[in-house]
Amino acid sequence: MSARAAELAEETAKPDFWSREGGQETLREMSAVTGRLGEWDRICRESDDLEALEELLGEEGDAELQSEFDARASALKRDMERQKLLLLLSEDYDSANAILTVHAGSGGLDSQDWAEMLLRMYLRWAERDGFKTTVIEASSDEEAGIKSATVLVEGDYAYGYLKSERGVHRLVRISPFDAAHRRHTSFASVGASPELSDDVEVDIKPEDLRVDTFRASGAGGQYVNRTDSAVRVTHIPTGIVVSCQNERSQHMNRQVAMHVLRSRLYERAMREREDALASVVGDKKESTWGSQIRSYVLHPYTLVKDHRTGAERGGVQSVLDGDIDEFIMSYLRFRKNGHADQV
Numbered sequence: 001m002s003a004r005a006a007e008l009a010e011e012t013a014k015p016d017f018w019s020r021e022g023g024q025e026t027l028r029e030m031s032a033v034t035g036r037l038g039e040w041d042r043i044c045r046e047s048d049d050l051e052a053l054e055e056l057l058g059e060e061g062d063a064e065l066q067s068e069f070d071a072r073a074s075a076l077k078r079d080m081e082r083q084k085l086l087l088l089l090s091e092d093y094d095s096a097n098a099i100l101t102v103h104a105g106s107g108g109l110d111s112q113d114w115a116e117m118l119l120r121m122y123l124r125w126a127e128r129d130g131f132k133t134t135v136i137e138a139s140s141d142e143e144a145g146i147k148s149a150t151v152l153v154e155g156d157y158a159y160g161y162l163k164s165e166r167g168v169h170r171l172v173r174i175s176p177f178d179a180a181h182r183r184h185t186s187f188a189s190v191g192a193s194p195e196l197s198d199d200v201e202v203d204i205k206p207e208d209l210r211v212d213t214f215r216a217s218g219a220g221g222q223y224v225n226r227t228d229s230a231v232r233v234t235h236i237p238t239g240i241v242v243s244c245q246n247e248r249s250q251h252m253n254r255q256v257a258m259h260v261l262r263s264r265l266y267e268r269a270m271r272e273r274e275d276a277l278a279s280v281v282g283d284k285k286e287s288t289w290g291s292q293i294r295s296y297v298l299h300p301y302t303l304v305k306d307h308r309t310g311a312e313r314g315g316v317q318s319v320l321d322g323d324i325d326e327f328i329m330s331y332l333r334f335r336k337n338g339h340a341d342q343v
Contacts, residue, residue, distance in 0.1 A: 032095045032156070035156070036083070036086060039079075039083060040083060043076065043079055043080060043083065046072070046076050046079075047076065049072075050069065050072060050073055050076065053065070053068070053069050053072075054069065057069060081329075085161075085325075085328070085329055085332065086157060086160075088160075088329075088332040088333065088335075088336050089157050089160035089161075089332070091160070092194075092270070093159055093194035093196075094157055094159060094160030094163075095156060095157050095159075095160065096158070096159045096160075096194035096195055096196075097152065097153060097154045097155070097158050097159065097194070097195035098152075098153040098158040098159040098161075098162040098163075098192050098193070098194060098195065099136075099150065099151070099152055099153075099192070099193045099194075099195055099260050099263050099264065100122060100150070100151045100152075100153055100162055100165075100190070100191070100192050101148065101149070101150050101151075101190065101191040101192075102115050102118050102119050102122070102146070102148065102149045102151075102188060102189075102190055103115065103147070103148045103188060103189045103190075103191075104145065104146065104147050104148065104187075104188050105168065105186070105187030105188050105189055106187055107184065107185070107186040107187055108177075109141070109143055109144045109145065109177045110171075110175050110177060110184045110186040111145075111186040111187055111188055112141050112143075112144055112145030112146060112147060113144045113145035113176070113177070113186070114145070114169075114171045114186040114187070114188050115145055115146050115147070115148070115149070115188040116144075116145040116146045117171070117320060118169060118188050118190065119138070119146060119149050119151070120320075121319070121320050121321070121322055121324065122151065122153075122162075122165070122190075122322070123151070123322075124321050124322030125322035125323075125324055125325075126153055126155075126158075126322075127322070128322050128323070129155075129161075129325075130155060131153050131154060131155035131158055132153070132154040132155060133151055133152065133153055133154075134151065134152040134154070134246065135149060135150070135151050135246060136150040136151065136152055136243075136244050136245075136246050136256060136260065137149060137150045137230075137242075137243040137244050137245050137246065138150075139243070144177065148243075150242070150243070150244075150260060152195065154195075159192060159193070159194040159195070160332075161328050162192040163192050164327070164328045164331035164332060164335075165190045165192060165324075165328075166190060166191055166192050166293075167189070167190060167292070167293030167294070168187055168188070168189050168190075168292045168293060169187070169188050169189070169190060169292060169293065169294050169295075169296065170185060170186070170187055170292035170294070170295045170296065171185070171186045171187075171188075171295075171296045171297075171298070172184075172185050172186075172295065172296070172297045172298065172299065173186075173297075173298035173299050174298070174299050183299055183300075187292065191264075192267075193263045193264045193266070193267035193268075194263060194266070194267060195259075195263055196259075196262055196263050196266055200262075200266065202262045202265050202266050204235070204258075204261070204262065204265065208235060208236050208237050209233060209234065209235060209236070210233070210234040210236060211231065211232070211233050211234075211254065212231070212232045212234075213229065213230065213231055213232075213250055214230050214231075214232060229245075229247075229248070229249055229250035229253055230243060230244065230245035230253060231243065231244050231245075231250060231253040231254045231257050232257070233254070233257045233258060233261055235261060235265065238265065238268065240261065240264055240265065240268070242257045242258075242260045242261045242264065243257065244256040244257040244260070292307060293306065293307055293308055294306045294307060294327070295307065296316055296319070296320070297316070298316060302314055302315075302316045303316065304316050304319045304327075306327050306330060306331065308331060308334060309327075309330040309331055309333075309334045311326065311327055311330035311331075313326070
């Protein structure tokens, strides 16, 4: 990594650097590499400090000092795990912000409720891990749940993490909407694409677009501001539909919708060029039985299982509260190595 930092520094020092294309991308990579090197330097210093503290504990055995050591050692372990995870994030745009989408699948009110549970899970995860979230659009249902939602997740490597969540998620539980209290299976699909910078070219022809305006409706107050200037953009050749109702004006909503559309079209093109990833891309799969990447079972037992990696755990409520890092780590190992073993 230090060698790459030296290469980037040499590149930016060249006289013609600012007149060439791709300069902004180079600067972003340099910033990311420099930040990661700085974090490893901090971890090394903290490790040295803890070694000295351990020696001191062997001489004094102070309870307060022991408590400090335990707290700092736990924090260091978490930081090292996160840095190990970042070693797996070396693909294009892994370091970018993410545009996350959630769509209810087959299953009626149960699936709409499940889609809202997933949206809450990702918002909780982002909050736990220090990401900023902006709900661009949330289509709520008057009876229960959401039909769809789009969220901008901002922070280092947001896309690198959330690409692991693309696919169909399956919930098994006793339905709260069934008077007979029967067990129901619900589905929702999750998509993730990188937020693109302005210097990335995506060819979008005006004649390929259909733009509709509408008034935001449904509950949705906990996620978005209700406006009278919501915009829906449909890319006719691909069928991709993007809505935005979070901004104050129709112009701003259209601008954000086009920004999201560019990212989704680019990510679609990336997937089409990477045939090897077709089996784990969720956007193309029908949201029904048999196509899920992960199952969340609340009845007759409690279990969350990722069908790609085999990772599983019994603390379903903790997972639904945003504790999904182990599933992300397991998938990234699987994606890089072909299995979910340690890095």
